[in-house]
Structures are given as C-alpha cells and as structure tokens.
Amino acid sequence: MTAVCDRPPPQGGPPPGGPDPSRLRLILAAVLAGAVIVLPLVLLTGHGSGGPDAPPIATSPPPPPKPSAALVDPLAAGRLLASRPATGNGVLDSTIGDVASHFDNSGGDGLVNGAARPSFVDGKAITFAIPGGGERSEVLPLLPEYHEGDDLWVHDVSTLHGLPTDTQTWQLVLQWHQRGGTGSPPVALEAGKGRLRLANVGTDEQDVGALGPNDTIDVVVHVHFSRDPAKSVVDVWRDGLPKVVNYHPPRGTMIDAGDYLKVGLYRDPSITQDSSMTTKRLVVGPTDASINATGITPR
Secondary structure (H helix, E strand, C coil): CCCCCCCCCCCCCCCCCCCCHHHHHHHHHHHHHHHHHHHHHHHCCCCCCCCCCCCEEEEEECCCCCCCCCCCCCCCCHHHHHHCCCCCCCCCCCCCHHHHHHHHHHHHHHCCCCCCCCEEECCCCCEEEECCCCEEEEECCCCCCCCCCCEEEEEEEEECCCCCCCCCCEEEECCCCCCCCCCCEEEEECCCCCCEEEEEECCCEEEEECCCCCCEEEEEEECCCCCCCCEEEEEEEEECCCEEEEEEECCCCCCCCEEEEEEEEEEECCCCCCEEEEEEEEECCCCHHHCCCHCCCCC
16 A cells, blocks of 8 residues: 655745745735835825826917018108108209299200200109200209208109110219309219219219119219218118218319209210100208108118
8 A cells, every 4th residue: 555645845935725924025015115106196296096187287388470571662661751742941842833833944054955945744744855966955943052061852753765874975864063164063863884873073983773774763862062072971862772871972072162953864965866854753952851751761
C-alpha cells in the first residue's frame, strides 16, 4: 500500500488557506500612497476626480487684426482747398469774376512777338497760341512788383496742346521776370527735353518731372525774393507732391531791383511747330494759406 504525503508549502510562502501578509502590506502601502497624491489635489481644486472640471486658466484674447490702411488720394485735400475762391490783400484768383479782369492783355511791353494776343475762353480761361517761328504770347497779371524779402505763392493749372516738349532749346511756360527788359529771368518754369524744369537765369535746372505735349501742368510755386542766394528760396509742388524743396538758386531770385510775374508761352523762334497752352486757373498770394494751397504744400 502506497502512502500519500501532503506536499510541503514552498519556502517562505503563505501558510495554507491564509492570505500572504507581505502582499497585504504592499496593497496597503499603495493605497496610502494614492491618498497622499489625491488629497492635495482635492484641497487645491475643491473637488476630487468625481466633481466638475476645473475652469480653464484665463488668457488674454488675441489682438484684433489691424485694419488695412485706407487708400488716400494725396491730391484730394489740395483739390478741395484749391477749389475755393481766394481773396484778400495781394491775392489774385482768375476764377473770380471774368478772367480778363485780372490781366493786362494790351500786348505791349514785349508781351507778344510773332503770335496773336492771348484769347480769353468763356470768361474762365486764357489760351496762348504760337505758330511755328513765333516767339511770345504772354499776359501780365495785375499784381505788384516783388522786392527784397517778399514772398509769393502761385497755383497754376495749365493744359498743353501739342507743345514740343521734346525740344532741346528753351521754352518757358511761366516766369518771374526782372525789372530790366533783357536777359533770362531769375526764376522760370521751362518745358523741354521731355521734362518740366525750374531754371535760374536760364541755368542750374531743377527737374520737376516728366512732361508730354498734351499734359496738364498743376504746380504750386513759392518764391522768397532776394538778391542773396543764401536767402533766396524756391519750392515747387507738382500734382500735390514736393518736387523742389528749399532750393537756393545760385544767382538768387532777383537780379535787379524787382521781379514781376508773366504768364504764357515764350520760346526760341527756331521752333517750327505750332502749339498752344490754356491756363485754367491762376491763383497768387503772399502765403500758401492765402491761396488755399496749404493742403497741397506739406512742409
């Protein structure tokens, strides 16, 4: 008869039929460790994992997108201001009343040579026409002569008609003439070589931009009169934009005792092309504000 003996438990194992004390100790330690972690969270958030979610941390909202820069017409302010009549002491505005009343159109004093006198159009504009070989068609605004230390502001709007702007010789569209009757003027706007230019006694030309034969010239010119080049100043804005700023002509803005303004065409008689120019608006005054040009003369 074979005897069957019970197998002894493994070395170090739990007694038969009872829990393993070491395992119980491990479980208890794990439970206590979890409590240590959860308790601070409950104290900080006010609820445990079973409560509602904590509110998100507040953050600053993103800045709104910057609005795109509005497109601004740089000439709009100037056009609005310059459209108002200009009045006051020493101010001439060709749009007030009949245009002819503001000018001497007698044709004397070398105002016409090889061309007809300027013609007034509908009481609002002046046309200067010169045939091929002609030299001059100009008028005198009824303004005083300017002397040492005076300031003059002019807003001129003139449209060209077939003007030979590619000519290589001299051709004036606006000038401030010396009292003496001969020689190139101390300040003049010239048309030629495809450009509009500011000239000082026919030299030292300053560029005022491209010019075509049928373009409209819209310029504001400021002149401070002096025989001293350091004190002489000319500024030119074209189409509301500065083109010549704080220019000191090397021969000054005066070459004798006084200057006066002449309007119209004056050119080398060697030019054989017929052409003309119509001045639609001429405003003259002692300050930019007096001719309503402040908005187109940023300084």
